[in-house]
Amino acid sequence: MNYRHAYHAGNFADVVKHAVLARIVEYLKRKEKPFRVIDTHAGIGFYDLASEEAGKTGEWRDGIGKVTGTKLGPEAQALLAPYLDAVRAVNDAEDLAHYPGSPLIVRHLLRRQDRLTAIELHPRDAASLKARFEGDIQTRVIELDGWLALGGHLPPKEKRGLVLVDPPFEEGGEFQRLVDGLVRAHRRWPGGIYALWYPIKDRRAVAAFHAALSEAGIPRVLDIAFDIRPAASVPRLDGSGMVVVNPPFTLEAELKVLLPELHRLLALEPGSKWSLRWLAGEKADA
Numbered sequence: 001m002n003y004r005h006a007y008h009a010g011n012f013a014d015v016v017k018h019a020v021l022a023r024i025v026e027y028l029k030r031k032e033k034p035f036r037v038i039d040t041h042a043g044i045g046f047y048d049l050a051s052e053e054a055g056k057t058g059e060w061r062d063g064i065g066k067v068t069g070t071k072l073g074p075e076a077q078a079l080l081a082p083y084l085d086a087v088r089a090v091n092d093a094e095d096l097a098h099y100p101g102s103p104l105i106v107r108h109l110l111r112r113q114d115r116l117t118a119i120e121l122h123p124r125d126a127a128s129l130k131a132r133f134e135g136d137i138q139t140r141v142i143e144l145d146g147w148l149a150l151g152g153h154l155p156p157k158e159k160r161g162l163v164l165v166d167p168p169f170e171e172g173g174e175f176q177r178l179v180d181g182l183v184r185a186h187r188r189w190p191g192g193i194y195a196l197w198y199p200i201k202d203r204r205a206v207a208a209f210h211a212a213l214s215e216a217g218i219p220r221v222l223d224i225a226f227d228i229r230p231a232a233s234v235p236r237l238d239g240s241g242m243v244v245v246n247p248p249f250t251l252e253a254e255l256k257v258l259l260p261e262l263h264r265l266l267a268l269e270p271g272s273k274w275s276l277r278w279l280a281g282e283k284a285d286a
Contacts (some may be wrong), residue, residue: 005047006043006047006051006053006054007053007056007059008059009047009054009060009101010047010054010060012059012063012226012228013063013239014064015064015067016226016259016266017240018086018105019079019080020255021102021106021162021164023079023248023250024247025037025162026109027250028162029109029114032113033113033158033160034111034115034158034160035114035161035162036116037117037161037164038117038119038153038164039103039106039116039119040164040165040167041121041165041168042101042103042119042129042141043101043102043120043129044101044129045100045102045132046099046100046101046104047098047101049096049099060096060099062228064096064099066265066266067265068087068096072261076258076261082109085108086100086104086109087099089104103139106164107139110138112138114138116138116139117139117142117149118140119141119142120141120143123143126141126143130143146165147177149163150165154189154192155188155191155192156189159191161192163185163192163193164195165182165194165195165197166196166197169198174198175198178243182194182213182216182218182243182245186218186245191246192245193245193246193248195245196243197240199240200227200239200241201238213280214279218280220246220281221280222245222251222276222278222279222282223241223276223278223279224241224242224243224274226263226274227267227273227274228269230269230271238272239272243279252282259276260274
């Protein structure tokens with residue numbers, strides 16, 4: 001499948017992915033020591049919801065459009081606040097005209113001592129990202145194949161932080177590349193936090209991906225799955241997931257508050273579900 005960010009900015013998958021991202025960054029801020037976030041497939045970082053690409057799908061209306069227009073329970077609202085603050089920061093007043101990609105969300109949440117490395121392969125997208133962060137000494141934009149960052153760019157000099165891997169799934173074999181890249185990265189930096197996004201479309205491919213991660217020898221692997229409709233006979237984008245390696249100890253409990261509330265808003269069909277599952281470590285499923 002082709003999952004270019006511009007067509008899907010602000011959809012249900014972005015909401016869940018970016019809510020998880022914000023919770024991890026907020027956890028890292030609990031200590032004064034600096035940290036670095038490495039975004040391996042950063043995109044352009046900023047999306048116009050009135051653009052031709054976003055207009056072709058209109059997916060944001062069933063994603064961030066529902067979340068910003070609805071009151072959640074107080075605990076969930078508090079947990080979602082850092083993410084929603086980053087969304088408001090790129091919009092005027094209460095109008096929802098733009099959506100921040102992961103680089104802008106992370107940058108909004110960083111403290112003065114923290115750093116962001118945003119990596120993008122497509123030359124035009126990388127140029128756009130460089131222009132957006134021009135003069136920002138806390139952000140480094142690199143035009144590079146993001147998969148290569150899982151080798152030579154680890155560990156960061158801060159020795160604390162997060163690696164976000166959010167590939168567009170434009171080519172076959174991306175699930176295996178996720179597993180291979182993670183194993184390689186974890187060898188170089190076993191103490192880092194890793195967050196890997198994936199689409200839930202080909203259920204067999206997702207199951208094989210989970211099995212490979214369970215057998216990879218990485219000690220702590222938490223899987224977050226979020227369906228908006230049950231599986232159909234024909235493959236379609238029914239949901240999305242994130243695998244988090246070395247998740248903050250607070251994350252599982254926070255998501256048990258957030259995910260039911262988000263699912264209530266974003267699910268499109270009865271019979272869909274969300275889940276949290278340990279693939280390795282903690283109480284891993286057999």
